[in-house]
Each structure stands twice: as structure tokens, then as C-alpha cells.
Amino acid sequence: MSTSGNRQPSIWASVVSDDARALRAWLLALGFTEDLLIPSEGDAIHHCQLDWPEGGRVLLSSTGERPTPCRPGTSSLHVVTADPDAVAERARALGAFFVHELTDQTDYPSRDFTVADPDGNYWEFATFAG
Template sequence: MAVRASGVRQQSIWASVVSDDAGALRDWLLALGFTEDLLIPGEDDGSIHHCQLDWPDGGRVMLSSTGERPTPCRPGTSSLHVVTTDPDAVMERARALEARVVHDVVDQTDYPSREFTVADPDGNHWTFATFAG
């Protein structure tokens, strides 16, 4: 098995997400704008042992199929905040995927952010926001 990595080093905390259909979640995240850095196939056909997906504005998410790695994480229990310079463009991609909208695009009034939240196929919540802290 050949494992290829991009060589890009991300200087941040990486979220880890477990999925009952990691291949579908990987494709969903790629369609939203993530890029693949690393993919290690799992033991079962179509499963993913480990996948690293990078966000263009910085940061990385790790993804694996349920049962591939010992972890207390369970599908549909994560809530992730992704900083983006253009949440409206990401929302257009999410709508094209028919993602379930949890919170529509809003300009926050208590802090400077334009943001929205969608649920992925497993039910995890992904907030895409201009607020970076």
C-alpha cells in the first residue's frame, strides 16, 4: 500500500471525526472545499483507517471509519468551527450538497462574525465562520 502525503505541515489543533461512512463524509468535506493531504485505506473495502483533510484558510481534520481505530469518538457527536473568509461561498456549496442547515447564514451582533452551521451526513455540526478569535 502506497501512502502519499502532501508534505504541508499544519500548525494547529486537529479535530478527529469518526464516521459510519467515512468515504461519503470525505467526499462531502471535499465538496465543501477541504483538500486531501493523506489517505490510508482501512481493512474493509471502502473503509478509511486515517484521512487528513486541510482547509484552505488553515487547519486540518482527521477522519476515520467507525471501528478502524480505538477511540471514544462516535459518529454524529462532533461540533466543529471552521474559519473561512467567505462563508457565503461555502454555504452555496453546502446547499448544492443538500446539507441539513442547522443555522442559516447570519451576521452576529455580539461578536464580529458572519457564519452558518450545517450537519454532515453523520449528524456532526460544522460551523463556518469569519470569526477567528
């Protein structure tokens, strides 16, 4: 395995949700913080920016707010964290479905787990930053 060693914090994932308010609350409970919220009609979210405290940002909007080929439940995201155990505890408290349990990887240096959000997107929280 070889990597460049360069971290690239400028790519932001974009996620759409049939219930963006519920997904927003779920992500906030996992440890994301809100930078911006632009509501839309009813309970819809036109645009929301959620920051991971250790770096990175997720953009969230309600399904149908803008033309996109993205559909709820089709994303897989990798979030780097120094403390996956703490995040896993918060995920358990939310009743998150664990796609794979907290594991120390043997073929690369990472401690990680993957959970599915309420829409079915996969969120891997890992010490591995590339």
C-alpha cells in the first residue's frame, strides 16, 4: 500500500434525503455541527452544510430541491475520526444499523465501522485518512 500522504479536505459530499430534517438530526447526534441551513417549503431543506469537527463537510438537501441524479440511500461516505469508538457509541445510542462492527483492520492501519443512516446511505467512520 502506498499513499501520497496529502490530505484533501476540499471535496464535500452531497447527500439528498426523503426526510432531510430527520437525517440532519441523525448526523448532528453523531457529532456533525451545522454551518448553514436554508429551509424550503414545509419541512423540506433546500440546502444544509454540516461540518465534521475533525475536517470535512457534508451538503444535505431534500429530495427534489434541485436537479440531481443522486437518490436517497445510494451514497457511501468515509469520515475520518481519531475516536471511532466514541462515534460508534453515539451511533448505538441512535439505534443505527451497523453494516460492519467496530474493527481493527489487519491489511491497512485503521479502526473503523460502518452504519446505515435512515435513508440507507453507508457512513464509514475510520481512523484511516489515506
